[in-house]
Amino acid sequence: MNWVRQRLDVIAPFAIAIGLFLITAAVIPGYGNLTSIRSLLLLSSLLGIASAGQTLTIIMGGIDLSVPAVIGLACVAFAVAYGEGVSPWVIGPIVIVAGIVVGAVNGLISRSLRVNSLIVTLATATIIYGAIWAQTKGDNRGSVPDGLTDFVSVIGWTGPIPLPGSVILWGALVLVFVILERRSVLGRWSYASGANPGAAELARIPSLVLWTVVFAISGGLSAVAGILLAGFSSAANPQVGDAYLFTTLSAVVIGGTPIIGGRGSYARTIAGCFIITELTMLLIGLGLDEAAQQVSLGILIIVLVAIYGRETHVRMQI
Amino acid sequence: MTLRSMLRGAALMVGVAGILGFGVGAAYAADEPTKAEQEQALSNVPAKARAYYDHYWYNAPVGPNPYANWNPPAPPWQFCLNDSMLGTSWRTDLLNELKKLNAQYHAAGLTKEDVLTTDSNNNISVQLTQFNNLSRQGCNVIVSTPSNPTGLCAGMKDAMEHGVLSITVQSPVNCPYAMNVGSNQYYGGRELADWVGKALHGKGNVLILSGVPGISTTIGLEAGSKAALAKYPGIKIVGTVYGFWNEATSKTEMVKWLATHPQKLDGIVSYGDMAVAADEALAQSGRPPVMQADGTNECAYIAYWHEKKLHTLAFLAGGGSNGYEAFYVAMKMLNGAKPMTNMVWFPLPALNDASAEKLYKAWPGITPTSTCWADEPDHHLVADAYINTFFKGGKPIEPKPKP
Structure with missing residues (x-):
């Protein structure tokens, strides 16, 4: 029992995710069928990929508000370039590298100038939206390859596995992130910096390199999410990532990673992604209108965070 | 942290959130004017156009x-565009049409060289500041797409006092300081839903795929659709999904809705820019296509419906065509014509299977991922003669605008 109490903040999000699935399956007939489960996994995977970099930046003590803008940039750049005949194998890596560069600049400026990353990433987002407009003048004609659409299709298959490629990619990303967080120097530095940035510097952790690399990872993964969303929506839309500002932050916090950093993990964010997707599906399934859905979602987020998201910051526990 | 303190915190938060939720959960309701007020308002509208003002109060007051008391200034006139957000192809087409027409009249010495343009990125405070700046920079006509029906009223009042003509396009304002050009959303929502009701022979489950919840455009469209479907006792509205006029959001929400609603779906009433996403969501959820009326002439929709050979009802509603109508109203007033009302509404031309196919052929190369708007080549939504019925007096517009 003591073991459960001590790990309640880790167990609770997963227990809630499983409980929510069972409740929804019991309340809504047909929810437990294969198509519904694949829908849940696909939508969670898109959110999960977009939330991965956000989790790491928050653990490190930062925050990345440029996620929706980088998603929009990647979506537009990929779809417009492909529409003009550029190979997806050429434009895809270019777009991801562009996301990495944007992220690296975010981290570099935030750390070298000691400016809160919230402000820097918000400014970067504004610059990106302006740049998209300056380049396209709102005329975002583009298209996406069929293979990419299948990759993010509810009924897509990955070889013999009856799941779309996006879900498999998310699974691989989870493995990489768990190893990155637990077994790599970068992971240890991130936790140390989030727990106490001053102490981390005294321990000779190269904070400038750390922030640049972590934000670069966030930018790169946002770009990957942007490409996937181009495939999902079959369109070039700079606003495609707008919904992912609130939801990526919510997934991280609901998963149990404190917004002030120093603790948490991407594994918890996975639970957060499932909880958000399941909650919205449950509310839609119950026939609640948009206003009632928003109110209910807001209440549930507060309740969940109140249950297991009020730990004292690591720095204060020493 | 103990389990007890966690639960205590949860209980406290439920209480606080419940109170907040009750506060924000209050329903929106448009105030319906009395019959006498309605008759008074519509007395300003030409008799033949009144059919298109059904339930006008869902959009904005007609007056x-x-x-x-406005006297048109002497040419050359400075045209300006005060846009809430220039980030879509609809808005780009609107700007390009204004620039094209302005250039024609500049060649005739009647307008200044360029159209001064501002973009507020959907921030109404910024848009108001930009509106005031345009008003002081010598604009004679400010065409605007306000992101809020009251946010620009102070600026428009000030502009009117300084002799500047304000014209809104498809986004009317709730104040008597501007000419509003566009169409009645209630009427549009009614026509779309009625088509679906007829196409389903009055029986079946219908889903409404709406835009942004809570704004007057959406409220008007939904009210019109619900009123039309209520006439078919065999039709059941099984839900409303909000796609925010965004392909990714509409597809995401449709996938969620379909995953939690296993019952048969027979029809969708969608309000533009979301029908392709809805049909793709149906296909990816293992469901057959349904009768779907979309609402607009986006190239993606026209091309997708051509490829899939689906039945359709849509309306021509491109930014370029709306820009033409706004410019025409401005030119009428600059030439001394007096409007009868503040609200110049017209019926949007409907597209059926045959006319959508004709439009597809007129726009070679469009695909289901194209983001353009397949307007008619002359960029007219209605005949100039229809707009003329809203005006009295004035000189003929010379030279006539060229498509």
Whole structure:
């Protein structure tokens, strides 16, 4: 029992995710069928990929508000370039590298100038939206390859596995992130910096390199999410990532990673992604209108965070 | 942290959140004017156009000419565009049409060289500041797409006092300081839903795929659709999904809705820019296509419907065509014509299977991922003669605008 109490903040999000699935399956007939489960996994995977970099930046003590803008940039750049005949194998890596560069600049400026990353990433987002407009003048004609659409299709298959490629990619990303967080120097530095940035510097952790690399990872993964969303929506839309500002932050916090950093993990964010997707599906399934859905979602987020998201910051526990 | 303190915190938060939720959960309701008020308002509208003002109060109040004491300035006139957000192809087409027409009249010495343009990125405070700046920079006509029906009223009042003509496009304002050009959303929502009701022979489950919840456009469209479907006792509205006029959001929400609603779906009433996403969501959820009326002439929709050979009802509603109508109203007033009302509404031309196919052929190369708007080549939504019925007096517009 003591073991459960001590790990309640880790167990609770997963227990809630499983409980929510069972409740929804019991309340809504047909929810437990294969198509519904694949829908849940696909939508969670898109959110999960977009939330991965956000989790790491928050653990490190930062925050990345440029996620929706980088998603929009990647979506537009990929779809417009492909529409003009550029190979997806050429434009895809270019777009991801562009996301990495944007992220690296975010981290570099935030750390070298000691400016809160919230402000820097918000400014970067504004610059990106302006740049998209300056380049396209709102005329975002583009298209996406069929293979990419299948990759993010509810009924897509990955070889013999009856799941779309996006879900498999998310699974691989989870493995990489768990190893990155637990077994790599970068992971240890991130936790140390989030727990106490001053102490981390005294321990000779190269904070400038750390922030640049972590934000670069966030930018790169946002770009990957942007490409996937181009495939999902079959369109070039700079606003495609707008919904992912609130939801990526919510997934991280609901998963149990404190917004002030120093603790948490991407594994918890996975639970957060499932909880958000399941909650919205449950509310839609119950026939609640948009206003009632928003109110209910807001209440549930507060309740969940109140249950297991009020730990004292690591720095204060020493 | 103990389990007890966690639960205590949860209980406290439920209480606080419940109170907040009750506060924000209050329903929106448009105030319906009395019959006498309605008759009074519509007395300003030409008799033949009144059919298109059904339930006008869902959009904005209809009133008399706000520019009764306005005297048009001498040419050359400076045209300006005060846009809430220039980030879509609809808005780009609107700007390009204004620039094209302005250039024609500049060649005739009647307008200044360029259209001064501002973009507020959907921030109404910024848009108001930009509106005031344009008003002081010598604009004679400010065409605007307000992101809020009241946010620009102070600026428009000030502009009117300084002799500047304000014209809104498809986003009317709730104040008597502007001419509002566009169409009645209630009427549009009613026509779309009625088509679906007829196509389903009055029986079946219908889903409404709406835009942004809570704004007057959406409220008007939904009210019109619900009123039309209520006439078919065999039709059941099984839900409303909000796609925010965004392909990714509409597809995401449709996938969620379909995953939690296993019952048969027979029809969708969608309000533009979301029908392709809805049909793709149906296909990816293992469901057959349904009768779907979309609402607009986006190239993606026209091309997708051509490829899939689906039945359709849509309306021509591109930014370029709306820009033409707004420019025409401005030119009428600059030439001395007096409008009868503040609200110049027209019926949007409907597209059926045959006319959508004709439009597809007129726009070679469009695909289901194209983001353009397949307007008619002359960029007219209605005949100029229809707009003329809203005006009295004035000189003929010379030279006539060229498509």
